Amino acid sequence: MSSVESHPFNLALVGTPNSGKTSLFNALTGSRQKVANYPGVTVERKTGLFTTPGGRVVSLVDLPGTYSLRGRSPDEEITRDVVLGRKSGEPVPDLVLCVADSTNLRLTFRLMLELKATGRPLMLVLNMYDIAMRRGVTVDVEKLSAQLGVPVVTSIAVRKGGTAELLKRTDEFAAQATSPAASDHWRPLSTSELRALQREADRIIADCVSLPARPHTLTAQVDRVVLHPVAGLVILVLLLFLMFQAVFSWAQPVMELISGAFEALGAFVQANMPEGLLQSFLQNGVISGVGSVLVFLPQIIIIFLFILLLEDLGYMARAAFLMDRIMGGAGLHGRAFIPLLSSFACAIPGIMATRVIDNKRDRLTTILIAPLMTCSARIPVYTLIISAFVPAKEVFGWINLQGLVMFGLYTAGIVSALTVSALVKFFMWRDYEPAPFMLELPDYKLPRLKSVGIGIYIRATMFLQRAGTTIFSMMVLIWFLASFPRPPAGATEPAIDFSLASIIGHAIEPVLAPLGFNWQIGVALIPGMAAREVAVAALGTVYAIEGGKEAAEQIGQVLASKWSLATALSLLAWFVFAPQCASTLAVIKRETGSWGWMGVTFIYMFALAYIASLITYNVAVAFGAG
């Protein structure tokens, strides 16, 4: 093992769910964090670096929340193994910080006692100490430290300077720390040992903590409405509806600004560069391609803003409570609600979030249907087609018709997901007992802007990296396919008719023709396999090279003039179902550990897409929309 100076001081955060661990992590590391996976499993590994006032470099890892070291899910196993220092490839923590919500000490204290028995170097952090004091909780910190036999500090993660004491004590600890060794003192506790630990925890609390005479009532009052069987569901639906309206109306001005900027950039390139291949590549391939994807950043930010706010507020657990039996009717677990809601942003974090479901079958069902939830990558496709074919008028006085159609598409995704889940349960797992639903409903807390801001920043960066790599390279490919081979001299038809794209598009046209898709759509669907939003950019590039600059700028109008309404509706139906996302399929493969389940997802979604489009197109044609 290397000397203490040559490696950073390794600090690990452990705590129960809702202990404010993540906001403490954010307070300590700011935006200098890295989100990746532990090798071999898809448990999120969040690490960050910071420097203490004493000049020591600290590497901090935020471990998944847990109530005990028993490890009943892959997440909790990671927490246990890292804490014990026996996770291969992970440094043995020099110090384990056990984070407690100061307003709710019982469960953390029992975990704390279990941790202490492992013999690892420990420090207890009484987080959210300000809220606890305001509620009349007082803690005799010195007495507590003496009784627990570990250092105890208070912290207010969300306030500037609120972690000063924690940093000071960490420095003091690090100055005299020796190289840590892995622990083998742990074994699963029997239920009587668990009880004994809880009694010990309760005794220490009675000894060192004075609780207010009156419990916190605001949460109880709010819950009287929010968890009401009827009013609660109405509020949930209204929240979702508000979210989708917001995605449409709030994002609009910024989106216009972004697309305007890219248009200006494209025009600048056209005006200042000699006509030819390079100009075409920059203008049609790079600028219009990347621009047509970047324009959706505001909508993605708004979706994540809602999800992060609701999560920090403490609402997500309530939503799971309200939805548990309703989703149970479709064979889903109440906890599946959170992964499925995240899938509205993107199926990848959604599928990864299914790890909160500890029953394997429940988890697999959720993974299979997560890609049916309307992810933000479909937004570009939906927006483009809706704005080209659905008039932007108000219905019932205040509802935007375009927003309403969008809501309908989201509903179609949800309904089909629930149907697939019910079918899976009926045909495959008819005899299995439902897994239990046990969840803490945390007290409501005002979301902190900094924490939400960091969350959005990290996700926006991930989207931009994707736009810069996957999407960009796909756009280059599309431009290449649409531009080569060059037309022979003296040809009068548009250049694209001679290209590889045209050849490929025409080759698959017979398969797609029953759906009302022309060859240009066929060309766009292929790179759309990399990521759905690429299809929009690809259509832009195909029609731009075919029709020139005006076509690229007015892609919506071009579509309206080239496609029938039936074709547009059919394409919408296609995108509700089609597995048009290679990264989602890759995540399914990784999460289920099987090519088989990935194949099942791919085939069932393709079949659904084809059938849905076929029906949509033919019904629309029958109604005269062809």
Place this chain on the structure above:
Amino acid sequence: MTQNPHHNGHSLHQPILLGNARRGYRGVVQAIDPHRGTSSLQPVELESRLIELGFVEGAKVEVLHEGIIGRDPIAVRVDNITIAVRRREAMAIVLM
């Protein structure tokens, strides 16, 4: 808020189970008996999880909310935290 809302008219010999309690019921945990009820969990696992969520002997409980379908799941105040649990698992919690 009634003190005896046990809906199928329990006799004195039958213990009151949290899984049968209606909204507003207040009581104290007398024992955890993981063999009651129809949870799909192994008894030891069910008992461990319930203890980890604060259902230990002597804990004060109050049923705060019920779900819309079959009054399930329930939200229970356990001392000073709130836990959501399905009735079939709550059957393992014997009250007094």
